[in-house]
Amino acid sequence: MADPSAPRSPFAPWDRRELPGLFTVEESARRVGHYAWIEMRLFEALGGWVATVPELDVKTTLGRHCYHHAWHAELWHKRLPELREMRPDRLIRAPNAHLEAFVAALTEPEAPDLTIEKLVGVFRVLLPRKIAAYSYHLAATSRITDAPTIRSLGFILDDEQTDWQEGEMLLQALIETDEEVARAARRQSELEVLITRAGGIAGPGSLGPSSTSSGPTSSGPTSQTVGAAS
């Protein structure tokens, strides 16, 4: 065993996390507020749709996924006060009117013969956009200063990817004819237009630097230098 009195860095030799990140506290809070908003709209829609779909496997899947997104919304709600936002409702909103229009269109189908349209909106349009925005956040934010957000993103992305796969498999099982392929493609195209106008679930900059993001660049100090200095 090593000499217990010998000085050691707080970072294990294999720990390559670095201090810099693209997001300030305010930018991280802004994004988290938009994440909470879209998770809330999604779990509400999935809950509402349960009664409208005749397919038993879809019905139980929507019930299960409804809770997943509710839990994600809860994680984001809890994170906001930790990001100095003491009135979370101020930030829990759509990034722009385009995303509100997207959600209105997403949740519009009700008839029992529109299961394909409901699932395409969630699993071929919204979930890929969520996974993209969350993955960008995970890659861009400081792995040390914003670690609590990263921890939540890890849990949430795990759910999102599993649910995306499950939803896509349901769709492939439901789409059997040329006409159903065309219906799915039409629906995806309509909704893609709307979410593209919105710029993604966090608005323009969902997948890249936005005009509001700032913070230290990659030339800032690293954990290694901090560790060495101590």
Place this chain on the structure above:
Amino acid sequence: MRKSFPAEDLARDGRFRRARTEDRFEDPRNEFLPPGRRAGKLTPDRSDAAHAARQLMHGIFVGEIQALEGAGRTVWDFDDDEAPFALKLDMARQCWDEARHTEMSVKLGEWMGTEVGEFAETAFLYQAACNPDPVLRLTGVNRALEGLAIDVFNTMREFGEACSDPVLSFCEDWMLADEVTHVKMGSDWLRRLTENDPERRERALEFQRVVDKLFSFRGFRGEADDSPIQLARTFRRMAGFGDTEIDTIAADAEAGSDPEGWRAPVG
């Protein structure tokens, strides 16, 4: 998608058969007959035990689907100013629980020899989840309906033990744990949302009383020896019911067991 979704529009595949509640309750083959005409407590020594258990399991299955749909609609139907975010989180959790119960009961049904659609479905459970006031809806569903579920699952669990069926008793015990949680959620939200509104609380409790009477099915659920579903006092206490409240349910069930006293809850 509309806010508020009527029971007659509940989406089902081609195997399901919808029946009017009156017809279902008057069907001479079923369990909801008045005292003297029904077979009594569900025990393995009853000559029709296998059929009665399959019928009850099918009823649990469609009841779970409707409970899933009801919880889902509560998530969707109310705006944030009508139902707090935390309440919606609880209802979303309940959606997941009811989805699991649907999966468990369809597998148990297969295990017991029935299949989807063998028995008709009535929508009176979902109708309790259509109240436009979220407090009344929560009270009707999470205290009355889920309270009934406690009684049903405990009866089925005991039936599984009496039959030496470990799969049945194992699954019912798990579902029973969830139902106790759901009733506690209902009790908690009733208290929180009506803290400063005793009149609304009284209306909610009265609504629960009405639903509880309907769910007693003229003694089908009660403490009489011939009640197929026995009131599960211990688990109800665990879920937050007071003894006075349980006594009232028992007394209402006994009073409602008058053969002429039953009225169909819905058309």
